[in-house]
Amino acid sequence: MPVSNARYALYVLVLFALAAAGFYGVFSAVAYPWNWSGVWEYRAQFAYGWLATMGLSLVAMVVSIAFGFLLMLGRRAAWLPVRMFCGSVVEVVRGSPLLVQLLIGHYIIAQALNIDQPLFTGIILLGCFEGAYLAEIFRGAVESISASQLEAARAVGFSKAQTYRFVIIPQALRRALPGTTGQLVSLIKDSSLLSVIGIEELVQKVKIMNAANFAPLEGYLPLALAYLVVTLPLSHLARRLEGRFAYET
Amino acid sequence: MKLETHAVTKRYGAHAALDGATLTTGGEARVIALLGPSGGGKSTLLRVLGSLLVPDEGHVSIDTRTLPHDEEGALLERRGNGFVFQGYNLFPHLTALQNITLPLREVHGMGEEQATQRALELLHRLGLAGHEYKRPSQLSGGQQQRAAIARALAPKPRLLLLDEPTSALDPVMTGEVLDVIRELAEAGQSIILATHEISFARKVADWVVFLVAGKVQESSTAVDFFTRPQTELARQYLEGLSKYR
Numbered sequence: 001m002p003v004s005n006a007r008y009a010l011y012v013l014v015l016f017a018l019a020a021a022g023f024y025g026v027f028s029a030v031a032y033p034w035n036w037s038g039v040w041e042y043r044a045q046f047a048y049g050w051l052a053t054m055g056l057s058l059v060a061m062v063v064s065i066a067f068g069f070l071l072m073l074g075r076r077a078a079w080l081p082v083r084m085f086c087g088s089v090v091e092v093v094r095g096s097p098l099l100v101q102l103l104i105g106h107y108i109i110a111q112a113l114n115i116d117q118p119l120f121t122g123i124i125l126l127g128c129f130e131g132a133y134l135a136e137i138f139r140g141a142v143e144s145i146s147a148s149q150l151e152a153a154r155a156v157g158f159s160k161a162q163t164y165r166f167v168i169i170p171q172a173l174r175r176a177l178p179g180t181t182g183q184l185v186s187l188i189k190d191s192s193l194l195s196v197i198g199i200e201e202l203v204q205k206v207k208i209m210n211a212a213n214f215a216p217l218e219g220y221l222p223l224a225l226a227y228l229v230v231t232l233p234l235s236h237l238a239r240r241l242e243g244r245f246a247y248e249t
Numbered sequence: 250m251k252l253e254t255h256a257v258t259k260r261y262g263a264h265a266a267l268d269g270a271t272l273t274t275g276g277e278a279r280v281i282a283l284l285g286p287s288g289g290g291k292s293t294l295l296r297v298l299g300s301l302l303v304p305d306e307g308h309v310s311i312d313t314r315t316l317p318h319d320e321e322g323a324l325l326e327r328r329g330n331g332f333v334f335q336g337y338n339l340f341p342h343l344t345a346l347q348n349i350t351l352p353l354r355e356v357h358g359m360g361e362e363q364a365t366q367r368a369l370e371l372l373h374r375l376g377l378a379g380h381e382y383k384r385p386s387q388l389s390g391g392q393q394q395r396a397a398i399a400r401a402l403a404p405k406p407r408l409l410l411l412d413e414p415t416s417a418l419d420p421v422m423t424g425e426v427l428d429v430i431r432e433l434a435e436a437g438q439s440i441i442l443a444t445h446e447i448s449f450a451r452k453v454a455d456w457v458v459f460l461v462a463g464k465v466q467e468s469s470t471a472v473d474f475f476t477r478p479q480t481e482l483a484r485q486y487l488e489g490l491s492k493y494r
Contacts, residue, residue, distance in 0.1 A: 152338035155301055156352035156400065157328035166351060170342050245342075 038213035039222070042205070049205030050226050056123050056201060057188045063127025064187060065180075068134025075139055086135075093132035098193050101125055106197040122194040130187040134180060141176035142168055174245035181238035185231045202226060250312055250408070250439050251276040252298065254465075257307035259293050266293040267304065268463030275470065278456035280434045282471065283443040285460035286486065291443035292412050294460060298441055299410040300326035311408070328356055331401030335413040337393040339385040345372060345396040346381040349403045357404045364403075371399040375429055391422030398429055402438075409433065411442045447490045451475050459483050 003011075074086030093101070105125040106118060115121060145168050153163040195204035206219040213219070252274045259267040267290045274281060283291040296302040297309060300316055300323040309316045317323055339348050349368035353359040359367070372381055375395040385393050394414055401409055411430065415423040427449050434440055434453045444450055450457065450471070457474035459467040459482075466480050478484045 148334065148336055148338045149340070151301070152332075152334070152340065155299075155327065155332035155334075155338070157324065157356040157404075158352070159324065162355055166355065167340060171340075174342075 032217065034218065035215045036218055038215055039209060039218045042209040045205045045209065046222065049200065049202035052200060053191055053202040054230060056119065056194070057191045060123045060126040060130065060187055060191065061184055063124060064130035064134055067128055067131030068138055071131060071135035072138040072142065075135065090132045090135050093129055098129050098190055099196060101129060102193060102197050118197045118199050122197055122199050126187065126191055126194065130183055130190065133183050137176050137179035137183060138172070141172035144175055145171055174242065177238055177242050177245065181235060185234055188231055189227060250278060252278065252281065252311055254309045255307050257297060257304045257309060259297060259302060259304050265463050266290050267297065270294060270460065270463060270465045272458055272465040272468040274456045274468060280440045280442070280454045281456045281458060282450040282454035283441065283458050283460060284447065284450060289460040290463040291460055295410050295412050295441060295443045299330045299332060299408065301332065329407045331404070331406035331409045333397050333401050333411040333414050335416045337385070337397045339393055339397055341385050344382045344384055345377060345388065348396060349400045352400065353403050367403055368399070371403055372396070375399050389422065390418050391425045394418065394426045395429055407439060409438055409440045411440065413443055413445065415446060
């Protein structure tokens with residue numbers, strides 16, 4: 001049922017007030033001693049870390065989408081060994097912790113290949129990790145395109161590549177959108193693990209700040225907000241795009 | 250057009266949709282109706298004749314050309330044909346107009362302007378003026394099927410193949426679509442039509458191929474088939490279908 005804008009705004013206010021009250025309640029119950037002064041000193045570092053996180057996440061998103069798309073194609077390949085290889089990559093990458101992948105990737109594989117660029121390695125590893133999830137989201141979307149659509153594409157004379165370009169991808173895009181956005185939001189959050197291979201992104205900066213101030217929550221709360229500032233609009237944008245692509249099938 | 254198939258077999262797993270189908274039509278056949286009970290192989294034969302499917306065994310020739318069995322050759326072959334399906338199968342993310350212009354531009358190399366002009370001309374001729382910019386979901390079944398016919402006709406196909414084009418439509422919409430098909434037949438378009446609309450087939454077809462269980466039971470002129478069916482199966486089929494109409 002459609003709800004007027006005024007009522008919608010009222011609901012938002014009420015929910016926000018309730019959340020704030022709950023938040024305030026638990027913190028006053030434990031009488032947490034706030035100390036914001038030390039944190040303020042580190043604002044420039046915090047901003048640097050935020051920009052680093054967003055920048056590397058953006059690049060990793062591009063990597064993950066490209067890698068996910070290739071893996072999806074590979075899982076649909078005509079030649080069995082290609083399907084087996086891509087299927088195994090997806091399962092192994094999805095089934096093991098990103099932390100372990102980062103450590104092995106950075107300290108073993110990158111060393112063996114003589115790559116001494118943690119940022120580069122980190123972005124590639126993060127992109128591959130999220131790409132394995134995206135591959136399955138993409139595959140689900142592509143395989144949901146009905147056989148009659150594929151037959152129609154053949155019937156009008158499209159080649160295989162044209163069928164992907166004009167029939168499968170435009171329709172699969174809409175179906176993949178919700179899952180993809182969720183995964184990209186995860187990617188931004190997962191980028192926090194890159195601190196373990198020494199990349200100075202937001203979490204690393206906050207850890208440094210906390211070590212100096214002994215005021216962890218004053219560091220972590222802004223940290224959570226700094227992620228939400230990006231992830232919430234991203235989810236909102238995705239919902240709007242879904243609306244734009246909406247058509248009955 | 251003269252159609253010839255020799256021992257054409259197409260299997261899906263253990264089931265043979267076409268089981269050694271052999272037929273020859275007269276050289277003058279222009280509107281060919283594929284008749285027979287459901288599951289008899291009409292749709293499969295139609296797809297094989299249009300190179301949408303390649304048979305497992307046997308071969309097909311149309312006039313003097315033998316249809317290729319390789320994917321590349323079949324693609325070129327079916328680019329010369331137009332297909333219409335029972336479920337319309339328009340592309341749901343495109344407007345009626347784009348459904349027609351996209352293949353014209355991408356498959357047949359037509360310019361944007363020329364393709365649009367051709368598409369509009371067909372949509373208007375098929376009674377879809379005012380619906381050019383609607384998506385399939387905004388059109389009725391009959392309108393969708395006429396748009397699908399327009400898409401199939403746009404590149405001026407040698408052969409128009411229709412697979413039970415009215416089976417999903419109510420009687421009024423069925424009438425609209427059959428009118429269009431009859432006009433095309435009268436205008437000289439070569440047509441192969443799989444259908445259950447037997448009285449329509451009697452009016453429009455000049456040749457009938459009757460299929461049961463993947464085998465061709467009869468292949469004769471429409472007049473002969475409807476007035477003097479040769480097999481008992483065909484007699485029963487005609488009787489059963491004309492009982493209530």
